[in-house]
Amino acid sequence: MEVNSTFYSPLPGQTLTKWAKTMKGRNFQFSIKVPASITHKNLIGKTSEACSEMQNFEKTHLDFLEGEGILGAVLFQLPPFFNMEHLDKLILLLSSFEHGRFVCFVEPRNGELYHNKEFSRAISTEGACIASVDGPEIGLEQNIHAESGKSYIRLHGRNHKQWFVKGSDKLQKYDYLYSKEEPETFVKIISPLASKGDEIFIFFNNHPSGKAPANAIQIMEMLGIPPHFHQQRTLF
Numbered sequence: 001m002e003v004n005s006t007f008y009s010p011l012p013g014q015t016l017t018k019w020a021k022t023m024k025g026r027n028f029q030f031s032i033k034v035p036a037s038i039t040h041k042n043l044i045g046k047t048s049e050a051c052s053e054m055q056n057f058e059k060t061h062l063d064f065l066e067g068e069g070i071l072g073a074v075l076f077q078l079p080p081f082f083n084m085e086h087l088d089k090l091i092l093l094l095s096s097f098e099h100g101r102f103v104c105f106v107e108p109r110n111g112e113l114y115h116n117k118e119f120s121r122a123i124s125t126e127g128a129c130i131a132s133v134d135g136p137e138i139g140l141e142q143n144i145h146a147e148s149g150k151s152y153i154r155l156h157g158r159n160h161k162q163w164f165v166k167g168s169d170k171l172q173k174y175d176y177l178y179s180k181e182e183p184e185t186f187v188k189i190i191s192p193l194a195s196k197g198d199e200i201f202i203f204f205n206n207h208p209s210g211k212a213p214a215n216a217i218q219i220m221e222m223l224g225i226p227p228h229f230h231q232q233r234t235l236f
Helices: 013-023 036-042 047-067 084-095 117-124 181-195 208-223
Strands: 030-033 071-077 103-107 128-130 132-134 150-155 199-204
Touching: 013 047, 030 047, 036 047, 036 071, 047 071, 047 084, 071 084, 084 117, 103 150, 117 128, 128 150, 150 181, 181 199, 181 208, 199 208
Parallel strands: 030 071, 071 103, 103 128, 132 150, 150 199
Antiparallel strands: none
């Protein structure tokens, strides 16, 4: 499960504790998104504050979930205005905490960075990899990163009509149900990676009206992974 709420605000300790209790003994992990206050607000203009906040986030969130054995990956989503001129600030951020203990991925929102070898090499020295995305701006077919034996795939949907509309509601932008043919393309990309033992995190972000779980079940069946359903009222 990808935890997107941490992008907006830290989670209360009791929430993390309940997650650990609820998931004890299950084959389940939480991948955590780094707060926007770090990646969007402070990284470029107040880098030292971003680094301090990252160290605190490590102590309050990452250390706890790792200690409970339920931490998947750590995702740094960068703002669209982040470019190569700011690379040194990202390296400082990645080096400010014990990143070697975690599986870290960076998702650029600046399309020029996805295939920039200098960017990829620089973050790899700090143990991070580029996340792969599928969306209206770029398809997964042109954007799969698996050089490290690890992949983090975020499938945002392909709602071209709403994605590029300034001020468009977030739910409208992500309101997209992948067709049968589109997940088949994803499976052709993912299957060879899985067959050689790569660690792969896959998340559907086309969440309005339950489209994400519908497509997730669809791709699991194509990959030969039986869905497991557990009746549960809440995680919180």
